Amino acid sequence: LLHQPGVASQTETACRCCGGQSLHPFLDLGFTPLADRLIRPEDGDTPELTFPLVVAFCPDCALVQILETVAPEILFADAYPYYSSFSPALLEHSRANVLQRLDERELGPSSLVVELASNDGYLLKNYVEHGVPVCGIDPADGPAAAARKVGVPTLCDFFTEEFASKFVGEHGKADIVHANNVLAHVADTNGFVAGIRNLLKPNGVAVIEMPYLLRLIEHVEFDTIYHEHLCYFSVTALDNLFRRHGLFLNRVEELAIHGGSLRIFVEPFEATGESVEKLMAHEKAIGLDTLDFFAEFSARVDTLKEKLLGLVYKLKGEGRSIAAYGAAAKGATMLNYCGLDTRQLDFVVDRNVNKQGMLMPGAHLPILAPEELVARKPDFVLMLAWNFADEILAQQQEYRNAGGRFIVPVPEPRIV
Ligand code: JHZ
Ligand code: ZN
Incomplete structure (x- = not known):
């Protein structure tokens, strides 16, 4: 496998979230090709680009992250092959998520639910069924087209801080923002979170899912480390990240999906619930916020x-x-x-x-x-x-x- 240095990627020397300068690498998976870049049989003899895959811990904000940032245009644009709807278990999981949100909040024809990385409409279609206006945002055109086909209006674009301002100007703010398995994929983490802050109504909530770092380490799920996943989140690191943007982790649930995930409920006001306090205390007790935890x-x-x-x-x-x-x-x-x-x-x-x-x-x-x-x-x-x-x-x-x-x-x- 051929590595072409300087092409399409950069190696970070500071924390991608807090800018801290003391990143400590603790796992080196070598040079690997891009995990979702499937090869056409006729290209089987063409050498693939490979990129370093080194995982590091930031002692300043407790974020685990990889050092290499591959250009998103390469990772997610044309021919991105991941379609959420191929797993019935995931569809069921997403439907239950929507039914819970509908139960908790008064949502109707004048509400707006936005999903970032809405893929093929696997989640939002459940709101559409209940007459709640939605808008999906996803940069991958194949999945975005599939979403429109099932009646989920979708903008094919990357969600950034600038995109959020433009969107709010045109469509207004959202009651609920969903973002599942995307926060870790974004190179400009701070811009993405600032965009969410702008997108939310004052009483709106962002419901965000990501694999939980603690389960990754416990269950040796090292294979979920690849270039699409820039960050690996603990509750402590998430709390640090969102606070920086005037957003607060008020509630958290643990989910079995993807080897053990978090669902966090983020709001533009502080009302920290017991679920968050408990998990943060646990992380502190086991040292998930220290480099030692990752030594083995x-x-x-x-x-x-x-x-x-x-x-x-x-x-x-x-x-x-x-x-x-x-x-x-x-x-x-x-x-x-x-x-x-x-x-x-x-x-x-x-x-x-x-x-x-x-x-x-x-x-x-x-x-x-x-x-x-x-x-x-x-x-x-x-x-x-x-x-x-x-x-x-x-x-x-x-x-x-x-x-x-x-x-x-x-x-x-x-x-x-
Ligand atoms: P799956 C995905 O990663 C995509 P992947 C993404 N990188 C991400 O962030 C994580 O999830 C969280 C197939 N399958 O979804 C479908 C069957 O064939 O675990 C998929 O190709 N039959 C954005 O790609 C693959 O297996 C089945 O019955 O590592 C599963 O991939 C089922 C259930 C799945 O994640
Ligand atoms: Zn940091």
């Missing part, structure tokens, strides 16, 4: 890698065939960091029809439809989308009844 992590990642490779090589030595499930972004990190590719794994399956027919970045596994598991009967399947393991195992009863087995890599490689 790199060794634990390597242990996982060694165990997984040990298992894969043992099975290959016994003449077993192995495929993979989920052409997920996190799958790219798992494969590339472990050095797994077409030498060990025959193919990967994924329900997302936009991914099928392409090759995984770096590892170049061909992406096929899930039906191929039953058709081709690999002995084992490496579960790259382990965050949806329950859902996928249930769907794959036929393959499993025929003797097929899954290898779940996280938190510790095991066969199910």
Whole structure:
């Protein structure tokens, strides 16, 4: 893999949130290709761009972050292959989220709900069903077009501080702003949060989801580290970030989705609830706001890698065939960091029809439809989308009844 230094990315030397100058790297995943940049088969011989993937801790604001910033135009623009609606569990999760918001707030035809990174309309369509006006904002044109098709008005653009001012001038302010799994993706974190502050009505609320750093560390979910994810949030770091912009974390919920997530409720006035105080006290007690907490992590990642490779090589030595499930972004990190590719794994399956027919970045596994598991009967399947393991195992009863087995890599490689 070829690295072209200076092309399309920059290495940060100061904290991307607070500007602090004492970033401490604690994990180096090497040079990796971009996790969602799938390869067309005809481009299989063209060397891919790779970028350094180093994770660091900022002692000034407790934010964990990667040092490399890849230009967003490269990460998210054309051919961004992620469509939220391929997971029924995620759709159910999002629908429940909307029903709770409708329960809590008086929303009607004169309200406005905005979602940042609204993808294919998977969440906002639930408000539309209830007659609440919405506007989605998403820079990826494929998913944005899919959203419009299901009746979710969507502006195809990056959400920035300037965009927010223009938007408020044209559409007014929002009662609810949703932003799921996007805060970590934004290079100008402060501008994004300032934009949210501007977008909210005085009594409005931003309901924001992100993977929880504590679960990432606990469960060795190192594969959720890739260039799209610039930040890895604790409640403490989030509190520091939002306060800087006159926004307050008043409530927080823990969710099981994506290996363990936070849903935070942010408002333009301070009314800190018990849920926030409890989690912040817990983080302080375990030292999640100190560098020491991360000292062992790199060794634990390597242990996982060694165990997984040990298992894969043992099975290959016994003449077993192995495929993979989920052409997920996190799958790219798992494969590339472990050095797994077409030498060990025959193919990967994924329900997302936009991914099928392409090759995984770096590892170049061909992406096929899930039906191929039953058709081709690999002995084992490496579960790259382990965050949806329950859902996928249930769907794959036929393959499993025929003797097929899954290898779940996280938190510790095991066969199910
Ligand atoms: P999935 C995504 O990451 C996208 P990824 C993004 N980078 C992000 O921030 C995180 O989530 C939080 C497929 N699948 O969603 C769909 C099946 O084939 O865990 C996906 O390609 N059958 C913005 O890409 C992949 O697996 C199924 O039954 O790491 C899962 O990828 C299900 C449920 C999924 O995340
Ligand atoms: Zn900082």
